[in-house]
Amino acid sequence: MTPTNATPRPELTDARLELEGRIATLTLARHDVRNALTGTALVDDIVAVAEWLNRCDAVSVLVITGDGSAFSAGGNVKDMASRGGDFAGDPAEVAERYRRGIQRMPLALDAVEVPIIAAVNGPAIGAGFDLANMADLRIASRKAKFGETFLNLGIIPGDGGAWYLQRLIGYQRAFELTLSGRVIDAEEAKQTGIVLEVTEPEALMARAMELAERIAAQPPKATRLTKRLMKKGSRMALPDFLDLCAVFQGLCHNEPEHLEAVDAMLEKMAKQ
Structure with missing residues (x-):
């Protein structure tokens, strides 16, 4: 039974929010662009859900996952190539778009009061990798891949990824992954300490919900x-x-x- 709460759910554009008991599940639903975080409304949706959670006493855990084959491909590379969208303008304009755009996501998620579980269903690349690392726990499908790939495109992790990754796995390992830009599979991510568990693709959400239910049962x-x-x-x-x-x-x-x-x-x- 879903608990009642006077706090209305946020209206989302590119994501879905579902409630089951005390667990909220946020699904990134722009599989047409592999759940890219720029050029879509996903950042706005994530921020709206984060702010809603802190007003909603009926929720104890948030699970974030992706619809389709990817968790999130990060930034929209086509917009980068055309210098359009979030990447248009001179250095000051781009910097301001980062502050008013994707950088709202780590600030909002860092302030979320309930535990966050990332159920990583597929590739989590660039800012998508960073989004997974903003969660408290990560469960990965064997189809998941992870990459701090910004330097491959001649840019830096502008969404705070370098801050999260070194706190998660230590400076040296984070440095190697960030400076090499290499993409790792789910098993290496587990060995490195990025991922808590690896599951078969069909078992991912069941395991994430099992973990969420255990936490949600606590006071x-x-x-x-x-x-x-x-x-x-x-x-x-x-x-x-x-x-x-x-x-x-x-x-x-x-x-x-x-x-x-x-x-x-x-x-x-x-x-x-």
């Missing part, structure tokens, strides 16, 4: 606070971090969901 307010804590952990000094832990724990101990969880645990222990 929702504590889940959001835990994600916030995990994000802050890499950016704060230990004394400041422990102060934040104390504040968050004080909130948790005064939430009804905490007492409900404790009662359920005591009842389970009594039956053993």
Whole structure:
């Protein structure tokens, strides 16, 4: 049963948003351009969903996947070739389009309070790879491929990919992938630490939803606070971090969901 919530769903143009229980699934639905993030409304859709999630208490997990053969091909190379769309204009104009365009995506996703799972169904290239890395967890189909391929086109990761990748797998591995521009398969992505699991294509969404359901079953307010804590952990000094832990724990101990969880645990222990 889908929980009710007064927060209306955002109206999307190039993506689909579905709710099942406490899990929201966002499907990039521009398979005609391999779910390119420029030259489409996908960035607008992703930002709208990210902002909606933080107002919607009925959702505990977001799953992002792609429709068709690709997760996302990143930037529209035809627009690059013609110097059109997001890539038109002088250096200042292009920079401003990045700020007002694709760079809204990492800022919006970084602020999402619920866990994000990327179910990578096919190639995730350039900004599409970076989008996957903006998630908290990545499950990949064996058909998935990953590439930080910007340098192959004579450009840099303008959407923040270099920031995400080195935090995910360390500076040296991220440097090699970024500077070589090579594309890796799902198994190498798992060995490198980019991907948590690799599945057969037909099992991808079932596994992603299984993982999402396990997380969504946790107390929702504590889940959001835990994600916030995990994000802050890499950016704060230990004394400041422990102060934040104390504040968050004080909130948790005064939430009804905490007492409900404790009662359920005591009842389970009594039956053993």
